[in-house]
Amino acid sequence: TVTQVTTIDRIETLILDIPTIRGHVLSMATMRTQTAVLVRIRFSDGSEGLGEGTTIGGLSYGPESPESIRSAIDTYLAPALTGRAADDVNGAIQLMDHVARGNRIAKTAVEIALWDGLGKRLGVSVAQLFGGAVHSRLPVAWTLASGNSDTDIAEAEAMIAKGRHNIFKLKIGKRSVAEDVAHVARIKSALGDAASIRVDVNQTWTLADARRGLPALQDAGCALVEQPVAARYLNAMAELTRAYEIAVMADEALNGPEDALAVASRGGADVFAVKIAQSGGLKRAAEVVAIGQAAGLGLYGGTMLETGLSTAAASQLFATVERLDWGTELFGPLLLTADILAQPIIYRDFHVEVPQGPGIGAALDPDKIEFYRRDRTTRVAA
Numbered sequence: 001t002v003t004q005v006t007t008i009d010r011i012e013t014l015i016l017d018i019p020t021i022r023g024h025v026l027s028m029a030t031m032r033t034q035t036a037v038l039v040r041i042r043f044s045d046g047s048e049g050l051g052e053g054t055t056i057g058g059l060s061y062g063p064e065s066p067e068s069i070r071s072a073i074d075t076y077l078a079p080a081l082t083g084r085a086a087d088d089v090n091g092a093i094q095l096m097d098h099v100a101r102g103n104r105i106a107k108t109a110v111e112i113a114l115w116d117g118l119g120k121r122l123g124v125s126v127a128q129l130f131g132g133a134v135h136s137r138l139p140v141a142w143t144l145a146s147g148n149s150d151t152d153i154a155e156a157e158a159m160i161a162k163g164r165h166n167i168f169k170l171k172i173g174k175r176s177v178a179e180d181v182a183h184v185a186r187i188k189s190a191l192g193d194a195a196s197i198r199v200d201v202n203q204t205w206t207l208a209d210a211r212r213g214l215p216a217l218q219d220a221g222c223a224l225v226e227q228p229v230a231a232r233y234l235n236a237m238a239e240l241t242r243a244y245e246i247a248v249m250a251d252e253a254l255n256g257p258e259d260a261l262a263v264a265s266r267g268g269a270d271v272f273a274v275k276i277a278q279s280g281g282l283k284r285a286a287e288v289v290a291i292g293q294a295a296g297l298g299l300y301g302g303t304m305l306e307t308g309l310s311t312a313a314a315s316q317l318f319a320t321v322e323r324l325d326w327g328t329e330l331f332g333p334l335l336l337t338a339d340i341l342a343q344p345i346i347y348r349d350f351h352v353e354v355p356q357g358p359g360i361g362a363a364l365d366p367d368k369i370e371f372y373r374r375d376r377t378t379r380v381a382a
């Protein structure tokens with residue numbers, strides 16, 4: 001008998017633009033839509049795998065844009081992978097690193113689809129492929145970023161009352177340090193002990209700003225500050241980590257395991273925000289987790305504000321991590337006006353539930369895909 005090896009037949013991409021439920025005001029951009037690059041891999045045995053890559057605010061967050069993600073996949077990654085053995089995920093990861101430098105989000109979107117396909121063919125979850133889930137649900141934060149303190153307080157109170165979130169990340173860095181600290185202090189004093197308050201500066205402060213900002217945030221009851229200064233200023237990150245009790249979290253500084261090692265060995269953070277896309281995929285994210293664990297750092301499951309698809313993928317990986325001391329922020333689908341999954345991700349009792357079922361545990365709603373796809377209008381007009 002001849003055993004047919006299942007191969008990668010086709011790798012298809014699609015761009016979706018989905019409006020957010022409100023303006024999401026970050027130091028570098030205000031988001032009114034989120035753009036997701038979807039990947040669908042068709043395998044020779046008829047099985048399929050789904051993946052997704054997103055960034056935040058076009059090219060303002062990092063070096064990849066939705067358009068570059070799509071073109072990296074279509075032009076370089078897909079042709080290299082087509083025809084290869086479907087189950088050889090490690091081989092695909094190595095080949096992608098060989099044919100393309102960087103482009104971590106693009107590689108992640110493809111890698112997720114490979115894991116998803118493998119899990120579906122084997123009838124097991126992606127968490128199982130990573131050794132098995134040790135959690136069925138994960139604590140989940142919400143980001144307050146309406147741009148207005150009163151709106152943020154009302155939003156947080158509603159979230160607490162609904163039992164949806166009691167961990168809040170405030171986006172700061174757009175206004176002066178003094179104004180930002182006053183904003184954080186107002187929100188913390190309104191919510192009190194009912195909420196854990198953290199901030200994300202998204203690299204905006206100088207070291208001098210941060211030297212004033214961190215102790216003031218600490219006095220205001222803020223528990224953690226994420227990426228206060230530019231990612232490359234590891235000396236400054238290390239100084240801030242040593243100097244104050246408030247926890248310092250590395251986010252943009254963590255582009256994969258090599259960065260994780262550099263940040264950990266330089267003492268550049270108390271906590272790692274682990275993002276599957278910024279890490280360069282689920283496997284690389286697992287390596288970032290391992291380095292954080294080995295260094296005795298706190299861990300947090302980060303997001304690139306993905307739809308339910310990559311939120312499902314991320315939760316599969318984070319479900320395998322023994323301790324996520326700072327929880328997760330896998331709230332991406334809730335910031336969007338539409339969930340593109342046939343069965344939306346479940347948020348309950350201040351947690352996100354890890355989807356069950358084979359692969360990443362997610363299926364698309366075809367009507368939503370049709371409605372939000374970027375090329376819909378051009379196709380209709382043609």
Ligand code: MUC
Nearest residue numbers: 143200202251303305329
């Ligand atoms: C970031 O920098 O952490 C995650 C949550 C959110 O609101 O924005 C992101 C990006």
Ligand code: MG
Nearest residue numbers: 200226227251
């Ligand atoms: Mg961040």
